[in-house]
Amino acid sequence: MSKIMVFAQLNGGQVQKVALEIITKARSLGDVTAVVLGQGAAGQAALLGQYGASRVLVHDDTAYDQFLSEPAADTLGTLVETEKPDLLIVGTTYDGRDIAARLNARLDCGVITDAYEISLEGDNLKVQVPWYSATTIVDVTLQGGITRLLLVKPKSFAAEPLEQPLQPQVEQISAAISDSARRAQVTENVVQKSEGPRLEEASVVISGGRGLKQAENFSLLNELAGQVNGAVGASRAVVDAGWVPYSYQVGQTGKTVKPSVYIACGISGAIQHTVGMKGAKYIVAINTDPDAPIFKFADLGVVGDVLKIVPALTQEIKQRKG
Amino acid sequence: MNIVVCVKQVPEPTGTNRLDPASLRIMREGVDSVLDPADEYSIEAALQIAESQPDVNITVVSMGPERAMEAIRRGLAMGATKGVLISDPALAGSDALTTAKVLAAAIKRENPDLVLCATESSDAYTGMVPGGIAQHLKMPLLSYAKKLQVSGGKASIERQTESGFQKVEASLPVVVTVTGSINTPRYPALKGIVQAKKKPVDQLTAADLGFSPDQVGEKGAKEKVLGWSPAEQRKAGTVIKDDGTAAVQIADFLAKLKVI
Numbered sequence: 338m339s340k341i342m343v344f345a346q347l348n349g350g351q352v353q354k355v356a357l358e359i360i361t362k363a364r365s366l367g368d369v370t371a372v373v374l375g376q377g378a379a380g381q382a383a384l385l386g387q388y389g390a391s392r393v394l395v396h397d398d399t400a401y402d403q404f405l406s407e408p409a410a411d412t413l414g415t416l417v418e419t420e421k422p423d424l425l426i427v428g429t430t431y432d433g434r435d436i437a438a439r440l441n442a443r444l445d446c447g448v449i450t451d452a453y454e455i456s457l458e459g460d461n462l463k464v465q466v467p468w469y470s471a472t473t474i475v476d477v478t479l480q481g482g483i484t485r486l487l488l489v490k491p492k493s494f495a496a497e498p499l500e501q502p503l504q505p506q507v508e509q510i511s512a513a514i515s516d517s518a519r520r521a522q523v524t525e526n527v528v529q530k531s532e533g534p535r536l537e538e539a540s541v542v543i544s545g546g547r548g549l550k551q552a553e554n555f556s557l558l559n560e561l562a563g564q565v566n567g568a569v570g571a572s573r574a575v576v577d578a579g580w581v582p583y584s585y586q587v588g589q590t591g592k593t594v595k596p597s598v599y600i601a602c603g604i605s606g607a608i609q610h611t612v613g614m615k616g617a618k619y620i621v622a623i624n625t626d627p628d629a630p631i632f633k634f635a636d637l638g639v640v641g642d643v644l645k646i647v648p649a650l651t652q653e654i655k656q657r658k659g
Numbered sequence: 660m661n662i663v664v665c666v667k668q669v670p671e672p673t674g675t676n677r678l679d680p681a682s683l684r685i686m687r688e689g690v691d692s693v694l695d696p697a698d699e700y701s702i703e704a705a706l707q708i709a710e711s712q713p714d715v716n717i718t719v720v721s722m723g724p725e726r727a728m729e730a731i732r733r734g735l736a737m738g739a740t741k742g743v744l745i746s747d748p749a750l751a752g753s754d755a756l757t758t759a760k761v762l763a764a765a766i767k768r769e770n771p772d773l774v775l776c777a778t779e780s781s782d783a784y785t786g787m788v789p790g791g792i793a794q795h796l797k798m799p800l801l802s803y804a805k806k807l808q809v810s811g812g813k814a815s816i817e818r819q820t821e822s823g824f825q826k827v828e829a830s831l832p833v834v835v836t837v838t839g840s841i842n843t844p845r846y847p848a849l850k851g852i853v854q855a856k857k858k859p860v861d862q863l864t865a866a867d868l869g870f871s872p873d874q875v876g877e878k879g880a881k882e883k884v885l886g887w888s889p890a891e892q893r894k895a896g897t898v899i900k901d902d903g904t905a906a907v908q909i910a911d912f913l914a915k916l917k918v919i
Contacts, residue, residue: 348821348822405799405800405801405802405818405827406790406800406802407799407800410794430821431802431803431818431819431820431821434786434787434790434802435790435800435802436790437787437790438759438786438787438788438789438790438791438793438794438800439790439791439793439794439800441755441756441759441787441790441791441794442756442759442760442790442791442792442794442795443794445756446756446881447754447756447880447881447882448755448756448785448787448881448882449882450755450784450785450786450787451784463885467890468678468887469678471890472889472890472892473678473887473888473889473890474887474888474889474890475678475683475884475886475887476884476885476886476887477882477883477884477885478882478883478885479881479882479883480881480882480883481881482881520799520829520830521799521800521801521827521828521829521833522827522828522829523825523826523827524826524827524828525825525826526820526823526825527823527824527825527826528822528823529822529823529824540918541918564919565913565918565919573839576839576840577838577839577840578840579840582823582824583805583819583824583838583840584819584820584821584822584823589784590778590779590784597916597918598913598916598918600909609672609781615893619912619916620893621909621912621913623905623909627898627900632895632898633895634892634893634894634895635895635896635898636896636897636912637896637897637899637908637909637912638895638896638897638898638899639898639899639900639901639905639908639909640898640899640900640901641900641901641905642901645901646901646905646906646909649905649906650905650906650909650910652906653906653907653909653910654910654913654919657910657914657919658919
């Protein structure tokens with residue numbers, strides 16, 4: 338049986354959903370050991386068992402929350418060296434990427450980023466990766482070494498609990514965190530709250546781009562979102578311009594969303610954006626430019642002015658709801 | 660203070676990259692290549708530090724084919740002090756692991772206080788190189804910076820997170836990755852472009868940095884491509900021109916999907 342180690346990252350003491358998605362996939366590949374580092378680690382074991390972890394290694398230490406990447410990379414590196422799993426799988430989050438990059442260098446192992454299908458038979462690893470903004474699916478493998486490192490983006494797999502949860506064996510990690518790993522110190526955490534459902538979870542996403550002309554016009558999207566219980570997203574251009582926070586960004590360097598309906602408002606549909614939203618079941622696009630690439634794959638495309646159509650749509654929905 | 664900025668020459672990112680079916684690498688023939696726009700932010704960040712304090716040297720480092728010299732020249736035209744180009748046929752086909760190793764070896768020679776990188780390149784998007792460099796150079800990594808301040812032997816950043824941002828700091832030397840919201844990169848002035856041609860650029864091979872040809876490039880890469888297929892593409896639906904009824908038509912569509 339293959340040994341799969343999954344780094345189950347915490348966010349505010351809770352295991353991140355991407356970890357449950359990865360464990361769901363990993364349980365079909367072999368025996369799953371989840372590693373949880375940070376405050377509240379031990380409390381997550383039962384949840385991880387529900388998704389298929391048979392063993393949970395925990396280290397409840399504040400250093401993982403206070404210092405970037407090095408404490409977690411050190412602990413995981415030592416674990417991999419002693420446990421020698423066949424795969425170490427990490428979720429593609431900001432922290433996950435930093436930690437994986439350090440592990441890649443430390444372990445001198447290969448890494449596959451953005452794995453979206455994984456098969457492992459004996460020693461034969463085959464991973465499917467979308468390349469070139471998901472226009473090409475490439476089958477890759479990693480050669481050499483014992484442990485292979487994979488990164489998996491959120492939403493690559495569905496998180497499905499087992500009908501019969503496992504009761505994982507919980508083990509405390511004893512390794513101390515060295516002073517040399519306590520260098521990049523987090524002095525403050527700022528959470529920028531947005532109303533309504535979270536972008537990654539919402540069944541309706543309304544995204545805005547340059548076509549909104551100015552930051553203030555994002556309020557039109559908020560009003561529409563309020564009527565359909567949707568979340569508001571954005572293209573990279575307007576995030577870089579500072580109209581909305583980074584947490585709004587959908588696309589290659591932002592979030593991947595898979596809502597039932599994605600309404601693109603004033604977004605041309607650059608490939609770096611569409612890679613984050615084309616998993617939507619239906620796409621509605623509003624854009625003044627009839628040649629905008631987004632019309633090539635929108636289910637309903639409207640050539641027109643977002644600044645007129647969006648408020649009219651909000652009004653229309655309000656009326657229909659009575 | 661010595662600042663090193665890592666840059667990369669990439670296929671024009673607004674185009675669609677294609678796989679060369681023969682080499683299974685990025686198709687570079689017949690495609691315009693440019694300094695990765697993501698790197699312009701790190702060069703600009705370095706220039707702003709140099710303008711706010713005395714005695715700052717900015718070295719632009721790139722590993723790539725000969726044409727990566729264009730990326731270095733662009734960085735020099737923006738105002739960097741000198742360049743280092745690591746170019747060697749033996750390096751062709753290197754993966755992120757090797758790239759980080761080779762870049763780290765070249766950066767070390769510059770005795771840097773600060774290493775600046777983009778969070779990821781706009782062609783391969785692995786994001787594995789900056790963290791790898793930090794690990795090899797035994798430096799802390801301040802990543803995803805949307806603000807950067809360097810003073811008193813310390814770097815402080817605002818780091819973007821899934822739900823907002825966090826303030827993070829570390830003593831120099833440090834590796835920092837910057838996002839597109841950190842600044843507005845300047846456009847090189849004509850004077851800068853002329854001066855750039857006279858600025859020194861060191862040219863290094865893999866051997867100069869202590870790597871044998873079988874450790875790097877295609878031979879040293881752990882990642883192997885087995886095969887590929889085009890991804891399934893979505894098809895176009897209905898496109899209408901707004902005649903004043905667009906809002907009603909969209910509402911009808913949403914009603915059909917039971918969103919409203």
